[in-house]
Amino acid sequence: MSKRIVVGYDGSENAMNAVEFAVGLAKAGGAGLVLAHVLEWSPYTFLTPTEIEERHARRNEELERAQTAVLEPVLTKLAGTGLEVASELRYGHIAETLIKIAEEEGVDHLVIGRTGQSKLSSRIFGSVAGSLAQAAPVPVTIVP
Amino acid sequence: MKNISAAVLAAFASLCVSAPAMAQSIDEQINSVFASSTGWFVSFIFSPFPGTSFPWIVAWLVIAATVFTIYFGFIQFRAFPHSIALVKGDYSDPNDAGEVSHFQALATALSGTVGLGNIAGVAVAVGIGGPGATFWMILAGLMGMASKFTECTLGVKYRNEYSDGTVSGGPMYYMTKGFEERGLPAGKILAVLFAIFCILGSLGGGNMFQANQAHAQIANVVGDYPGWITGLVFAAIVFAVIVGGLKSIASVTEKVVPFMGVLYVITALVIILMNADKIGWAFGQIFEGAFTGLGVAGGFVGALIQGFKRAAFSNEAGVGSAAIAHSAVRTKEPITEGFVSLLEPFIDTVVICTMTALVIIITGQLVSDPQTGLYLLNEGGTAIQTVDGNSGVALTSAAFSASFGWFQYILAIAVVLFAFSTMISWSYYGLKAWTFLFGEGKTKELVFKVIFCIFVVIGAAASLGPVIDFSDAAIFAMAVVNIIALYALMPIVKREVNSYLSRLKSGEIKKYG
Numbered sequence: 001m002s003k004r005i006v007v008g009y010d011g012s013e014n015a016m017n018a019v020e021f022a023v024g025l026a027k028a029g030g031a032g033l034v035l036a037h038v039l040e041w042s043p044y045t046f047l048t049p050t051e052i053e054e055r056h057a058r059r060n061e062e063l064e065r066a067q068t069a070v071l072e073p074v075l076t077k078l079a080g081t082g083l084e085v086a087s088e089l090r091y092g093h094i095a096e097t098l099i100k101i102a103e104e105e106g107v108d109h110l111v112i113g114r115t116g117q118s119k120l121s122s123r124i125f126g127s128v129a130g131s132l133a134q135a136a137p138v139p140v141t142i143v144p
Numbered sequence: 145m146k147n148i149s150a151a152v153l154a155a156f157a158s159l160c161v162s163a164p165a166m167a168q169s170i171d172e173q174i175n176s177v178f179a180s181s182t183g184w185f186v187s188f189i190f191s192p193f194p195g196t197s198f199p200w201i202v203a204w205l206v207i208a209a210t211v212f213t214i215y216f217g218f219i220q221f222r223a224f225p226h227s228i229a230l231v232k233g234d235y236s237d238p239n240d241a242g243e244v245s246h247f248q249a250l251a252t253a254l255s256g257t258v259g260l261g262n263i264a265g266v267a268v269a270v271g272i273g274g275p276g277a278t279f280w281m282i283l284a285g286l287m288g289m290a291s292k293f294t295e296c297t298l299g300v301k302y303r304n305e306y307s308d309g310t311v312s313g314g315p316m317y318y319m320t321k322g323f324e325e326r327g328l329p330a331g332k333i334l335a336v337l338f339a340i341f342c343i344l345g346s347l348g349g350g351n352m353f354q355a356n357q358a359h360a361q362i363a364n365v366v367g368d369y370p371g372w373i374t375g376l377v378f379a380a381i382v383f384a385v386i387v388g389g390l391k392s393i394a395s396v397t398e399k400v401v402p403f404m405g406v407l408y409v410i411t412a413l414v415i416i417l418m419n420a421d422k423i424g425w426a427f428g429q430i431f432e433g434a435f436t437g438l439g440v441a442g443g444f445v446g447a448l449i450q451g452f453k454r455a456a457f458s459n460e461a462g463v464g465s466a467a468i469a470h471s472a473v474r475t476k477e478p479i480t481e482g483f484v485s486l487l488e489p490f491i492d493t494v495v496i497c498t499m500t501a502l503v504i505i506i507t508g509q510l511v512s513d514p515q516t517g518l519y520l521l522n523e524g525g526t527a528i529q530t531v532d533g534n535s536g537v538a539l540t541s542a543a544f545s546a547s548f549g550w551f552q553y554i555l556a557i558a559v560v561l562f563a564f565s566t567m568i569s570w571s572y573y574g575l576k577a578w579t580f581l582f583g584e585g586k587t588k589e590l591v592f593k594v595i596f597c598i599f600v601v602i603g604a605a606a607s608l609g610p611v612i613d614f615s616d617a618a619i620f621a622m623a624v625v626n627i628i629a630l631y632a633l634m635p636i637v638k639r640e641v642n643s644y645l646s647r648l649k650s651g652e653i654k655k656y657g
Contacts, residue, residue: 043247049469049573053396056243112639
């Protein structure tokens with residue numbers, strides 16, 4: 001199996017930098033790309049009865065929007081590079097889900113953009129980059 | 145229903161005109177109109193068996209819970225570990241992430257039931273029925289788990305799914321669809337009756353009782369003032385949420401309520417541990433009172449009636465409301481929602497209600513005769529004399545404050561939030577019943593929501609007695625109809641249980657976590 005790289009993409013400018021960086025890596029190493037978008041989701045939050053009722057419909061909307069507004073534009077852009085590009089769209093804790101994708105897809109490298117959180121919020125909630133650096137099974141590159 | 149609400153509405157309108165006259169008299173007028181227009185309904189629901197003082201409705205609930213417990217082979221104990229595993233997400237397919245989880249379904253259903261029933265209702269039970277009421281309350285909670293299991297499984301199985309992905313479910317739907325499937329008559333009639341009672345219940349226990357006790361609690365902290373003022377403020381907030389779609393208030397409440405619940409239980413535990421030397425004595429009172437009454441009005445039967453009544457009112461097992469809440473959850477196996485829901489009466493009644501009761505007993509709020517050990521009754525002989533003459537939420541507040549003075553403020557906030565989240569849940573249940581009767585549609589839904597808000601004001605202004613009577617009566621009326629349907633449909637649930645448990649054993653139902 002040839003080399004593959006997962007790049008986490010959330011539609012932000014930093015994430016785009018990460019994608020560009022990953023494209024460079026892939027071209028140089030002859031690797032394939034997996035464009036991963038994770039929708040933040042915890043099964044342990046609290047919802048109102050109405051939110052519960054509408055959840056399934058909302059989920060479909062969110063997936064639809066993520067696919068068309070976030071993933072598609074980049075996929076179209078990458079189609080011109082001649083690289084082998086796949087995409088993953090999932091719900092979950094961002095760092096954990098990226099790790100899961102890396103494990104399932106058997107990739108060799110994780111690339112993400114810097115999220116640019118303030119010191120305080122990353123201290124309280126932890127940052128995606130921080131958790132990945134600690135727990136990822138493959139090398140992680142963080143692109144500023 | 146129309147007659148009552150028309151009468152109350154007319155009365156309310158006329159009161160608004162004369163509002164400036166005298167603030168306090170508004171409360172009195174609302175109270176007397178309310179009491180006289182609902183009295184007949186209350187006395188019918190709570191009428192005793194001829195020649196006894198035992199209300200038939202209590203027997204109805206107890207017998208049902210016993211029948212379900214035996215019919216499903218003590219499912220509430222057998223399936224308890226599996227229920228916990230489901231809530232933890234051990235059996236959730238990761239590909240379904242983003243859908244409502246079992247945990248979320250449980251938390252939402254719980255925030256509808258955990259509330260004043262646990263704080264004020266238990267105080268009423270112990271205040272009238274003595275410590276012995278606690279024993280019967282716990283027993284009713286344990287048995288009620290089987291009723292809840294039955295109704296929630298059916299709620300999911302027979303819900304309506306619409307093309308836009310939303311769902312509507314609840315007893316109305318299993319009564320119509322389930323009865324048709326089994327070839328039973330009168331499903332439609334039962335469904336209509338249930339929907340009517342559900343609307344009354346949502347206005348009573350799910351609304352007026354909440355507003356009433358929230359006002360009592362606030363007045364207890366800041367000093368007495370007319371109830372209709374609290375009512376108007378509450379009504380405005382509820383209106384903003386359910387009509388204005390102001391989701392932020394609702395979601396903040398949904399997030400704070402669980403923490404309040406945990407804080408409440410921890411504080412209760414601390415108070416109980418601080419009085420560790422009295423724990424043995426307290427349980428002694430509970431067991432002795434359960435079988436002798438220890439001098440309470442009506443003896444041990446009085447304790448039993450209070451215990452069962454308040455348990456049912458608090459955990460709503462057999463009432464059918466939880467079936468509405470759970471049916472909105474997407475799951476491949478309806479029975480899994482049944483398993484999850486059986487944890488509700490356990491958490492609500494066996495854990496939280498028991499905490500309240502223990503704190504009231506252990507802090508010595510109930511006055512007993514030192515010579516005989518029997519409890520002394522108040523002047524009217526209607527309830528046990530308490531240290532400061534408190535009843536309802538004020539009694540719980542006094543009990544907690546006896547150890548921690550500041551807790552009355554926390555409790556006031558908790559009561560207001562619990563009341564609010566219960567109102568939001570019940571406005572949803574009531575709305576589902578309303579749309580079942582009248583069809584879906586923006587205007588039709590708005591009519592119900594406005595009526596709901598008006599009853600917030602009435603509830604806050606009326607005095608506890610008539611409000612609690614009507615609230616109980618309406619909620620128990622739901623149980624009358626719902627339990628008939630549960631008896632008729634329980635073989636279907638049995639089939640589901642057997643099939644699921646055998647597939648679980650064979651490994652066909654996969655564990656992910």
